[in-house]
Amino acid sequence: MTWMITGGAGYIGSHVVRALVADGQSVVVLDDLSTGDPQRLPADVPLVRGSVLDREVLDRVLREHEVRGIVHIAAKKQVGESVERPLWYYRENVEGLRTVLEAAAEAQVRAFVFSSSAAVYGMPDVDLVTERTPCEPMNPYGETKLAGEWLVAAAGRTYGMATASMRYFNVAGAAAPELGDPGITNLVPMVFDRLDRGLPPLVFGDDYPTPDGTCIRDFVHVADIASAHVAAARRLTDDPSAHLVLNIGRGEGVSVAEMVRVIQEVSGHTGTGLEVVARRPGDPARVVASAESISKELGWSAAHDIREMITSAWAGWQLRHPG
Known part of the structure; x- marks a missing residue:
């Protein structure tokens, strides 16, 4: 069975590719390389450069590689950008997914894993977010992920595909330095960037109803x-x-x-302090996953702690920013 990984040359996608290959799976990657890097992929993994909106390319890859499973990761994912360009986000994330599903149905693909997000929940007012927590996304990005889950479920029921929508919480770290997060929009690389420039890390609000006044999140390697x-x-x-x-x-x-304190310790920048600025609109005080369902359904649990995430991310940052 061959798995097609859309967005497989990106930060998360390349980790999924390597993990599937290590598990003995046959893999082909489809990526438009708008943010992906071919150097992230094992040399023996085929890479097809193309868009998930290009039905001709999709049909060719599914046919030539005899694909029977898809992991759909390709998407636009910046919350602020989605607010500024909602129509583009719906086109890329929803219409792109619909096109992939249509091609998959015609090619008789039998398994479909969808990259979703905790953004579907919005601002949940619960200690632990379960899969039954109401979904009330607060931005176009979260809306496109929730609409994507609906599309995947409908296509799976109608066309006989087994499906899984995977709601990521806050992703950090790297399995190898060369696979580190190249962006600076997530918390860990954002702090690295500030520290490298001799600036104190920014904290958006310290007056939340939490023990230290800052937001609480569920970070996962x-x-x-x-x-x-x-x-x-x-x-x-x-x-x-x-x-x-x-x-x-x-x-x-x-x-x-x-x-931030652990990032400062790991990076050796312990004297920089913090700079507290205004809250960002829409930031909930606490978003922490319940991991009970994934443990029950897949026998899975996270294996890495916070310090491992940060240490591995720092190695990747130093590789990309020597000196």
């Missing part, structure tokens, strides 16, 4: 995200009737201030 996809791929292969929606998180909250 990208290698654990990848292993969860392997577990989902195995389950869908073995159980063609499966239709799953699962959180991927550690089930443990860490405050932003605590994360």
Whole structure:
């Protein structure tokens, strides 16, 4: 069975590719390389450069590689950008997914894993977010992920595909330095960037109803995200009737201030302090996953802690920013 990974040359996608290959799976990558890097991929993994909106390319890849499973990761993912360009986000994330599903149905693909997000929940007012927590996304990005889950579920039921929608929480770390997060929009690389420039890390608000006043999040190592996809791929292969929606998180909250302190320790920048600025609109005080369902359904649990995430991310940052 061959798995097509859309967006497989990106930060998360390349980790999923390597994990599936290590599990003995046959893999082909489809990526438009708008943010992906071919150097992230193992040399023996075929890469097709193309868009998920290009039906001709999709049909060719599915046919030539005899694809029977898809992991759909390709998407636009910046919340602020989605507010500024909502129509583009719906086109890329929803119409792109619809095109992939249509091609998959015609090619008789039997398993489909969808990269979703905790952004579907919006601002949940609960200690632990379960898959039954109401979904009330607060921005176009979260809306496109929730609409994507609906599309995946409908296509799976109608066309006989086993499906899994995987709701990522806050992803960090790297399985190898060369696979580190190249952007600076997530908390960990954002702090690295400030520290490298001799600036104190920014904390957006310290007056939340939490023990130290800063937001609490569920940070999960990208290698654990990848292993969860392997577990989902195995389950869908073995159980063609499966239709799953699962959180991927550690089930443990860490405050932003605590994360920054560990980042400062790991990077050796312990004297920089913090700069507290105004809250960002729409930031909930606490978003922490319940990991009970994924443990029950897939036998999966996260294997890495916060310090491992940050240490691995720092190695990747130093590789890309020597000196």
